[in-house]
Amino acid sequence: STANAYALTTAQIAALETRDLAAMATASVAVLATTQVVAFGTTQIQALTTDQIVGLRSSQVAALSTDQIVALSSTQVLNFSTANAYALTTTQVAALETTDLLALSTLNLQALSTNQVLAFTTDQIVALSTAQIVAMRAVQTAALSTNQIVALSTRQMAALSTANTTAFTTAQIAALETGDLDTLSTVNLQALLTTQIAALTTVQIDALLTSQTVNLLTTQVVALSSAQIVALTSTQTLNLNSAEVSALLTTQLVAMETDDVVALSTSNLLVLSTLQVLALSTNQAQALTTVQVINLSTTQIAALATRQITSLATSQVQALGTAQLMGMRTAQFASLDSWQIIALSSAQVAALGTSNVAALTTAQLVALETADLVVLSTVNLQALATSQIVVLLTEQIAALTTLQVVGFSTFEVAALSTAQVVALSTTQVQALRTEQVIALQTLQIAALTSDQVVAWTTAQAQVVGTAQAAALTSTQIAALETRDLASMLTSSVAALSTTQVVAITTAQVQSLTTLQVVGLRTSQVAAFTPPRWPI
Known part of the structure; x- marks a missing residue:
């Protein structure tokens, strides 16, 4: 009877044959005191039936020694009630053999407290099945130590649910090995909170697969720090989608290495807002390939600061399309240095608008090659101010076509220096309109050569x-x-x-x-x- 069972001494308990112990009623085993339970030998523990195991009281389970816990068979552990599982001490949990732990039902695993979960050894963590990993409650996942997180296998990481993933603390996120992080599915990756994204180390960022970086949500991209942006590889940058690129903060863009800027696809460059374009450093602007420059929209070109314009290499300037040049603001065009002006092709010069030409500085005008100057339309030449006309070199004046000379306004003709007048060829002189002749100053008339007068x-x-x-x-x-x-x-x-x-x-x-x-x-x-x- 239960009374008889309770009356047994510890010595008597220890002397029980395993067959006799297994024959005891479940109720009789359940009434045993904790001191009696502790007296069980390991072979006696292994002899306990399923019903007897299930019938154990929480206090009895908690009283089991580590040797007794180790002696439990997988079948016995499998038949634990949730109350049994919850009753285990942290020392007992740590003593469970991996095969026994693997036998723990998902229901019983979920019943474990966070302290019990934290008691798992790294070997036990590795032994958990994917079903057990998925079954873990969010609070249990969040309770795992960094060592336990590191112990997770790629198989286990791949099995995580979004609930598990979002439960990770920032410290746990930072502890994830790159190989484990790479196994995160798109769904799990997108489930990460922005605080978790921000917790990723630069090494982890660098190790992300392109298939992962391309699937980051825009809110997650915005959460990346400057250091994380720098950690992105050129391949990762190349594979960013347009939504991610357009979501980048100006501080993030500035932080990008020039190699990463160069890696941006032309379609991704095109989605940059004017504020993003304006944020590019001079080094980044100068690093753009000619293909990238060609594909910038006129709006983006117009958004560039003068510091960015002056940083452009001559090859980049030569790559600018006629529409891009015409779309430049006067301040931008005026900021081009002499070498950039020299780099302009005749086709580019021919496409300039009157506002571009009117914005040319004296240094820029002087830098224009004669081959480029002669393609300026008469309308553009007429847009030149007298202050611009007077700085033209004599060789530039001499290179002008008769149509260009004829196109000069009377004010422009009157502004010519005597040296410029002398530089006119006889053909150019003959081409002057009568209004232009009337506009000549007396000093200009006196400067004409005999050949010009003859003409x-x-x-x-x-x-x-x-x-x-x-x-x-x-x-x-x-x-x-x-x-x-x-x-x-x-x-x-x-x-x-x-x-x-x-x-x-x-x-x-x-x-x-x-x-x-x-x-x-x-x-x-x-x-x-x-x-x-x-x-």
């Missing part, structure tokens, strides 16, 4: 004003074609000084029209000497 057309000579005529040198007067002198206004001929009149050749005198002769002043007539009388 005048009669139409040009007809519009020479009195002040311009008076500015002609004796050499220029003598060089005038007879037809040109004859086409000059009567008032302009009358404005010639006696010194200029003396320079008129006999042939020129004979070409004077009647009106021109009639209009001569007496002092001019007196200056003529035979045989150069104008009669």
